[in-house]
Amino acid sequence: MCLGVPGRVVAVDGLLATVDFWGVRKQIRLEVVDEPVQPGDYILNHVGYAIRRIPPGEVDATLALYEELLKHAEREDDLMAADIKSEIDGAGDERQ
Amino acid sequence: MSGNDNGFVELKFRDPVRARALSETLARMTDEIGRSPVSIMHVCGSHEQAIAKFGLRATLPRNLNVIMGPGCPVCITDVPEVDEGVALARQGVRIATYGDMVKVPGTVLSLADVQAEGGRVDVVYSVAQAVELARQSREPLVFFATGFETTAVATAAAVLSDPPANFFVLSAHKYIPPVMEIVAEMPQTRVEGFLAAGHAATITGWGVFEPFVARHKLPVVVAGFEPLDILAGLVKLVERIRERSASVDNMYPRCVTKEGNLRAQEQLWKVFRPIGGRWRGIAHVPNGNLRLRDEWAHLDARQQFDIDVARLWDYAPPALGHECICGDIMAGIKSPVDCALFGKECVPHSPVGACMVSSEGTCKIWHQYGGHPDLGGYGAVCAR
Numbered sequence: 001m002c003l004g005v006p007g008r009v010v011a012v013d014g015l016l017a018t019v020d021f022w023g024v025r026k027q028i029r030l031e032v033v034d035e036p037v038q039p040g041d042y043i044l045n046h047v048g049y050a051i052r053r054i055p056p057g058e059v060d061a062t063l064a065l066y067e068e069l070l071k072h073a074e075r076e077d078d079l080m081a082a083d084i085k086s087e088i089d090g091a092g093d094e095r096q
Numbered sequence: 097m098s099g100n101d102n103g104f105v106e107l108k109f110r111d112p113v114r115a116r117a118l119s120e121t122l123a124r125m126t127d128e129i130g131r132s133p134v135s136i137m138h139v140c141g142s143h144e145q146a147i148a149k150f151g152l153r154a155t156l157p158r159n160l161n162v163i164m165g166p167g168c169p170v171c172i173t174d175v176p177e178v179d180e181g182v183a184l185a186r187q188g189v190r191i192a193t194y195g196d197m198v199k200v201p202g203t204v205l206s207l208a209d210v211q212a213e214g215g216r217v218d219v220v221y222s223v224a225q226a227v228e229l230a231r232q233s234r235e236p237l238v239f240f241a242t243g244f245e246t247t248a249v250a251t252a253a254a255v256l257s258d259p260p261a262n263f264f265v266l267s268a269h270k271y272i273p274p275v276m277e278i279v280a281e282m283p284q285t286r287v288e289g290f291l292a293a294g295h296a297a298t299i300t301g302w303g304v305f306e307p308f309v310a311r312h313k314l315p316v317v318v319a320g321f322e323p324l325d326i327l328a329g330l331v332k333l334v335e336r337i338r339e340r341s342a343s344v345d346n347m348y349p350r351c352v353t354k355e356g357n358l359r360a361q362e363q364l365w366k367v368f369r370p371i372g373g374r375w376r377g378i379a380h381v382p383n384g385n386l387r388l389r390d391e392w393a394h395l396d397a398r399q400q401f402d403i404d405v406a407r408l409w410d411y412a413p414p415a416l417g418h419e420c421i422c423g424d425i426m427a428g429i430k431s432p433v434d435c436a437l438f439g440k441e442c443v444p445h446s447p448v449g450a451c452m453v454s455s456e457g458t459c460k461i462w463h464q465y466g467g468h469p470d471l472g473g474y475g476a477v478c479a480r
Contacts, residue, residue, distance in 0.1 A: 032252075032360040033360075046250065047194075047222045048223070048225070051299060051360065052298050054351070055350065065321065079455045079465070083456075086221055
C-alpha cells in the first residue's frame with residue numbers, strides 16, 4: 001500500500017508505542033521514525049512501523065481525510081477502506 | 097443533481113468551491129497546452145484508488161489522461177519471484193507474506209494454491225509479525241518480502257533488530273524511481289509528467305526525483321491522497337507542462353520534505369542494495385529490485401535454501417495467460433477496458449493476471465469503482 005494511516009500515541013516503551021486508531025489500540029514500532037515520539041503525538045503507521053511524526057499543525061487535516069475515506073466505504077469490500085483497515089490491523093496487538 | 101454540477105458533491109470534496117475552481121483551472125490550462133490528449137502518469141495504487149473511488153476522472157477535462165503506471169507492488173512482482181516463494185512452500189518451508197501476495201499467480205501456481213495442497217503459508221500484516229512467528233518455533237520461517245521502498249524500510253528495520261536464527265527473508269522488494277526512467281524512455285510513451293506518491297516520498301524525500309527531472313526534463317509533483325490534494329497536484333503538473341519547466345514540486349509538505357526520513361533511508365540501504373531485475377510486464381528495470389546485501393547472507397533465503405523452481409514448470413500454464421495484458425496496463429500503455437478478459441474471465445474471485453489480484457491493481461480498482469467516466473456506475477459517483 002502507498003498509504004500510511006494516522007494514529008495517536010498513547011504510551012511509549014523503548015522502541016514500541018501504543019497507538020490509538022479511532023478507538024482501536026495497537027503496538028507500533030519506532031525503529032524508523034526520525035523524530036522522538038511521545039504520548040499525545042500523532043504518527044503515520046505503515047505495516048506496523050511509524051514512518052513519520054505528523055506535525056501538530058497538520059493533524060486535523062490528516063485525520064479528516066482518513067475519516068472521510070473510512071466513513072464513505074459504502075461497500076464492505078471498498079478497497080481504500082480495506083487498505084486503511086489492514087494498515088491498522090497490521091500493527092501488533094495491544095499489550096497492557 | 098444538475099448536469100452543470102460536474103459532480104462536486106460534498107461526499108467527495110470537503111471544499112466544493114475550491115474543487116470547482118481547481119477543475120476549471122485544470123481545464124483551461126490543459127486547453128492552453130494545445131496538445132490533445134496530455135498524458136500524466138501516477139505510480140501509486142492508493143492514488144488510483146482515490147481517483148477511481150471519487151470519480152475524479154469524470155471531473156477532469158477530456159483532453160487530460162491520468163494513467164496509472166507500475167505502482168502496484170504486488171502486480172509488478174514477477175513470475176519467477178512468485179515461483180521462488182511457491183517452490184519453497186512446496187518444499188515444506190513455512191512462508192509468511194502480505195495478504196495480497198497469496199493469490200498472485202506464478203508460472204502455474206500461487207501461494208494460495210500451495211496452501212490448498214497443504215503448504216504452510218501465513219498471512220501477516222507486518223514483517224514484525226513474521227519475526228514473532230519465527231520466535232515461536234524452531235523451524236525456519238521465510239518472509240516473502242514484497243512492496244516498494246516504504247515497505248522495504250520495515251523489512252530493513254526487522255533485519256536490523258536481531259531477529260531469531262530461523263527467520264529468513266526472500267526479498268522481492270522494488271524501488272520506484274528507476275521505473276519512472278524506464279517509462280520515460282519507452283518509445284510509445286506519451287507521458288509528459290509524473291504524479292508521485294506522498295507517503296513513499298515521506299521516506300525518500302522529494303529530492304530523489306531531481307536527477308530524474310534533470311535527465312528527462314519531465315516535471316514531477318508529489319501529491320497527497322485527498323481528492324482535493326490530487327486535483328491540486330494535477331493542476332500544478334499541468335501548469336509545469338504548459339510552462340515546459342522541468343521541476344519537482346512538493347504539494348504535500350505536511351508529510352514530505354526534500355531529504356525525507358534519513359533514519360529510515362540509512363536502515364534501508366544498510367540492508368538492501370539495488371540491482372537490476374524484471375518487473376512483471378515491464379521487463380528489465382536497472383536498480384529496480386532490492387536484494388539483501390552480502391552481510392545478511394545468513395538470513396537471505398536465496399543463499400540459505402536450494403530453491404527448486406524448475407519442478408514447478410512440469411505443469412501446463414493457465415490457458416488464458418497469454419491473453420492477459422497486465423504488462424501493458426502496468427506500463428500505462430493500455431487500460432483495463434482494452435483487455436478482452438476484463439470483467440469476464442478475469443474478475444476478482446478468479447483473476448487471470450496480477451492486476452486483478454491486488455487491492456492496488458488497476459484492474460481490481462476499475463472493477464470495483466469503475467475508473468472510466470464512460471463506464472458509469474461507480475466511476476461517476478457524482479452521477480448518482
